Amino acid sequence: MSSPRLDIDTIDTLPFNASEWINAGHKYSDFQTNIEVLSERIRILRILEDYAKLLPLTSMSVNSLLVYKLPKLDKEELIGRDVTGFFTQDPSVETLPWLLSRTVPSLKFLKALENAIGQAWFDGAKSFIDGQFQLETRTTSLLFWVISWWHEVHTLYEVRKRWQNTVAWLKEKAALKGPSHKETQDNMKAILESFSWLEWNGTMQLSATISEIARLPSQEWVNDGIINMIIRSIQEDLSKNSALKNYQVVGVAFQYKLSQAAKCKASERSVTFQDFVLCQVEEKYIQEGCNILLFPIHVSNNHWMSCRVDLQTGTVSYGDSLSLYHPREVFGALNLWYKARFAHNCEMKGNILPCGKQVDSYSCGIGRQILALKREGNNVFPIVQATATTAHLMSFSAILSKPSKLLIQSCGKLSKSDSNLDSLMEEIEDSCPVTPEPVTEQTSTKVSKQTSLLSFFAPSSSKKQSHPKPTPPPSPQKKKAKVTAICMNSEDSKHIAGLSGISRSSVKARELNQKDQLRSLEIDPLKWKRFQVKILEVDPHAEFHPTARRQVQCSGCGEWTMGQTVYSAVRFLKHVKENCKHHGKAADKSLPEIQNPRVELPCPGLTAEVHTQIKTYLERSGAKGGGASSLKALSASLFSATWDSLNKLQRKSVETAYMHGLTWLNDHEAKCVYARDCKKIIKIVEGTPLQPCEQCTGLLENIIYNNKKYQNNELLNLSLEFKGLQVLLDYKDRHNLPLPLRFAKLAATGTFDDKEPFIGLLHVMTLTAEHVVKGISLQNMKYHPAFDDFCSVLALQSPAAYQIFRAQLGGRTQRSQHAKAALEPRFPIGITESTFDRALDYIQKVRYDGPLALSCDDTKLLPAYHMYYCKKKEKRFLLGTVGEPLAVADPDELQKFLENSAPQKATKLRLWCLQIPMLGIAPLILAAKTIPNDLDATDLLEYTWKILQGCWKLNLYIISYSCDGTEVERLVQRKIGEKADYTKHYTINHLGLGYDEITVNIYMFQGCPLTIIQDSNHCTQTFRNNLFMGAWLLTLDSYTASYDTIRRAAFMDGNPLYIQDV
Incomplete structure (x- = not known):
């Protein structure tokens, strides 16, 4: 019995029987894909209407969003304990103003709450405690929808950050000087002025929003939506240019449909090739003579290229701004479609399509790289010859200037380009062919994360005509002949479908793929053996990638095939059966055969190129190998005794058994590790990188290995203690030692212990030299405290002198000294x-x-005023006045105050x-x-x-x-x-x-x-001033003092004065 059809718009209105699910002892993970449970979860997580109004409206301008006051984000992590303790069965009692007064938890904490909310809900929880304030006397419980509200706040911060980067980029480019940048400056300023009325998240083409196009004037990677909007802009330009009437441009959906159709069985391709997106290309070619087809190609999940197809001659070319990629899979699918619809193969011309040269890592998706073409010596689009900055600006301006019209049949919306495109193009199993359900593009600005499903592309409801298989194009005078091509209508393509990608098998497959990408996958020996048997049955000489477990190399054509999941051989079997020329019928016979001779080479073993820790392991271990049973275990097994109790002959036998049991062997000279059962010789396609055999690769395990048997700690400590002693002993004339050795001798005896700044100078010079040798910058370097204080004093006394000192001997920059002083x-x-x-x-x-x-x-x-900010009081003060410092409320009004009633200066x-x-x-x-x-x-x-x-x-x-x-x-x-x-x-x-x-x-x-x-000191100064600064007479009580008195006192016996002072 088929599952009922799920309507996204009404999923949250399905009935929910709480008594059947809540406090019924169910495990949430067993029922999380149940439609009734999913419907109720969406409902309880939906933000209430009154609280949704607290967030910025989508109609708000960009400038208004930039100054909008959002709730503060909590910088502290609350994942110190299990979050299941935050849930409670008490209903929430908080009111609307409360939500704005609290900080928003981190995304990590919200993710933990989302993972635990399902089971807590099944256990009867109605709300959760705000973990940020759970230590208060009054606990704060919140309903589940607050989690969604907090998520929206985080999203708003991300969007605002993107707009801030966009504004910063525009202002930076608008500040460029020179006559060549005059037009760019004017355009930049015009765009900045438009932000005063432009909606920050308004609806754009292809169900996108304006906030998405903020990626363009920045260094962010563009997604499929932006690519489609750029193409839509180009389509409108083409429609206005009669000289380019034989051109047609399609969006990213064309590549998606080609790849999807190519993965079907050969018997089903005739049906999948009648998809509306593909049929529309044929229709425009037959009816309107649009024989030049242009479309973007997305390769390696991170790069965009442009492709040009002449439907009349069958020639195919592409343009790669990096000249690094060869879209073989896309061209194979394109050839299958062209041969099925036009009865002959394509001719591949290669990377000859003119395009701009990419000098960065993010501008491959800009219009000048997507559709950079030439026609009859003239540029088809002026954007071809533009610089990267101009291309960003022109694409950004073009999208904003075009009306929000949508042509689903020519441009479809895919997932973000920085996601795994291959995961969207799921292979279709032979036993259960599936045709995607057509849906109409939505125009709403927000789609709930819980209800967003994979969108497929189909004609609009107004398209009802049918199209049989087309024939080659007629002559120009017969261009208006009646079209008989058939295209599937929307009614015929309907099918029953449920939720995809959230089943336990799908979740498990994604987890395996993620672990495989992170190289943290623990191989199941039984499943891996079955996988190898399936591969080797159809290709006995196939090679398995040593680290990427999903990749297998075909021995016939040398092509690497990535499985849908780990242990899945479906894609490789399909490649061998349909695509490989050496194992079966090739799907593309027109393509030139690739000659990949296989050569036999010795296995290189495990080296630092395979795993960086191999070098460290060999440097630290003196063992000949490893993986065998320990000497203790072998002693107990062979002689039922401990190693210490064995005699010399018995120990020799145990060591021999240990050598026979080694799993791997170490080659310290070549810095390699080999498996004991290494294949010795491996076969690879000529020109491909040499990888170790499967047996050697299987040795890679993250285990603790400390071979203490080959370590002599006494000799090691002795070597470290007297390192460099031999250099001193080698000098025959010990009375004329070089200066460094003489200094080392004095330093060792403690001669410089009281010269801490000098020792600090040596410390800094040594660290600086080590950093230079290692290629490390001097940032965050630790300075000796005594040397640091000396530099601070010198910089205060004479900044110019310190600059000369620092240039020769090192030290902090004056900026760093100011930063350090600011912390005091x-x-x-x-x-x-x-x-x-x-x-x-x-x-x-x-x-x-x-x-x-x-x-x-x-x-x-010196009488003067000075402004001072006190962090403790969070106020500004005016210093330099008599009495207490004056607090300044408005610094801008200070000048007027000083002009009208200036306080007395001290x-x-x-x-x-x-x-x-x-x-x-x-x-x-x-x-x-x-x-x-x-x-x-x-x-x-x-x-x-x-x-x-x-x-x-x-x-x-x-x-x-x-x-x-x-x-x-x-x-x-x-x-x-x-x-x-x-x-x-x-x-x-x-x-x-x-x-x-x-x-x-x-x-x-x-x-x-x-x-x-x-x-x-003041008393002494007074006496000196009075005696020697021109005073007429000095009186001391009833006596007078003169020069003669002082002179007689200086020369008398037992006088307290020094003669030279007199």
Whole structure:
């Protein structure tokens, strides 16, 4: 009993009995192709109408799509655990605004949900938990259709990315300079202007959308839909040119129909050759005299070529922009059709059709490569002589300018060209011939992924006439004779068909083919043996490809045939029976016979050309071979004892048994591995690459092999430890060693251990030389920290000097240094909590908990404004003003603000430094503040007091505060002392008679002592300035100081001054 016919438009309206399927213990994988189950799955995954309106409308312009705010994509993967735990039987309670507030999961997570949703649905699940927010107190459950909605968002991101690339390409080409690019620039600008009204996903020809043609002005491969649209544009140009009335151009469906018909039985070809697409070519030739046929050819699933057929003379030629391919299979099918319809064979002329030269990997599908022809010395299409850029532009403009008319009979829609075209042309088994069901092209802009089936091509419903087998064309004066050719109508071609490609056998076949392409297929020995027996029965000398298990080489004609699936011999048997001239009747007797003499050559074994790891294996292993039982197992088998307990004679016997059991042999000199049962001699077609025999190829397995028997770890370690020692010993005159050896000797003794930048320089020079030898770029190279710091300091001091240094000795580029500096934390603005956090981190890194010293000083500042962006606060600030930095809300309005009411510019920068009173520890710049010249002690006290309080709050014990000796600074110190909780006075008696005692005041703040001192360096500077900068008189308390006083003090016994300083 045949299965009921499935209507795609009404599949989701079929009744579904939930009690029969849900919570009934069914396994979803056993019923996923059931029409009732499929119908209900489509229904529950369909996006609700209200939520579909949240996505951009197809009528929206391209420019609007580029600025449309889409939900953000989640960059984190949620595949850390089994996704089956995300499904729940609770109904969803979320509302419409919620969907836009969440991020969209990754495609990998959505794919995992789609794979698990079937069984979860059968187990009673009604919704799923949003894995991104499942740790919240309130779980978020969603209906299944949200998965489809998320998929649409990902698709929109892909389409928008394509349009962004298109706009970028157009702008790049529009910026080309020169008179030769003037016309191109104008066209580019016109297209860019059209994006303001052009619908981003509007309906185009052949059920395509405008977003698909965005592939043209980019480096993406074009698909069949774009090829058909370009051909449709050329068809319209042909119809307007009376000089080309004998030309006819057809789309990709012509090649598809030819290949489909050629795979049928010989008895059925007369019927398949009456397909509408093929019959229409004959009709235009007989009725209108269109004897020149042009159509595109798709080869190797990645390349387009153009073909020209003269239906009157039977000559066939093609144009290949790469001059690499020979479409033998297409020409064979074309010859079968021509011979059946015109009673004689074609004449193949080869790659003589003029076409543009392709210099890239993506422009083979552009119009100038598809239909690049010449006629009577003049170009048929101007696009032939265009450059690649002009060809892209002309094709893009031509498609947009043509009306959206559809001629299914001349151009059909196939799958994307970057998919496997051979998988669409499924071979027709002898036992069940199938004729494709004609369907009319749909004009909707969206087709659900769950309902998209393979489209076939047939005439429209208005075509009812019949066409018998045509005869050769009449003379020109009889061109309008009545046509008697017969073409199948749509009613005769109907058949009962169900879903294809989703059965368990189809899924299994696709999995086998994918594993075979990835070279990860584990061969089933029994199935492989049966497959070989079928092949060798019809061709005893056939060769099997060593890695691509689907390919078999015919010994008669030397042609490689790829099976539909692994272990399938149908295509090869059909080739031997129908196409090969040496094993049966050839389908194309007019083609010149290919002489492929077979030669006998020795098997090359497994080398690095077959598998890259062969070389590594032979370099690491010293064994003569492998694959035998271990010595331990052989010892137990032969003598029922362990290897260690065997005597010398017994061990010799075990080693001999081991050698006899080797599965493969290693040739370390030739870098080859041979099977023990290698065929030695193989027969191949002359000129084809030499491949190892089947026995050698069967050795390739990914197993762990570590032959420790042939490794001497002691000698290996000794060699590594003293590598290069022999070079030192070879020098007879050890007192005149070369400089590198002298340096190595000093470096080995630790002479340069304290010269870290120098060691870092050697490290960089060595790495650079190694990269150059290996042909590796210097990107992402790791620099020695000490050398890196040295380069940073040098670049800051003198960028020009660093450029000279780097050119000779290496180092980061200044751009890389800026990028590295940008990763460092920014200095905090003003005096904030982060100021004291830095201080706490400063002492914790050195594990210090003792007393600290605080110092303060001012420095001159060039008055200027500067914009600064704070990442932490996410705001822009205006620096250089007096007081706190000003936040800038609108940078564009800043200039007007400065012109109307410019804030006062700072002329000084006040710095506070925190110092650990120990040698060898650098101070920390704690805070910085911009100030004017006229601040008094009260204002300065506020800043210092805030710093002291912040440090004491974090238990940072500051015991001294120092500054210069100006009156303002000393007044600040006195005001700090006035704020003390109490003061301790310590008196020190002077050692000299008659001198006053020295009193030291210690101010106590929250139990922490603080001394007020003047910086010693500032004190020395003050004395020098006062003595030697033209002062009239220096007073020291009740005494005066002059040059004579200083000179006498310098020459007296026990003086503290150096004579040269005086």
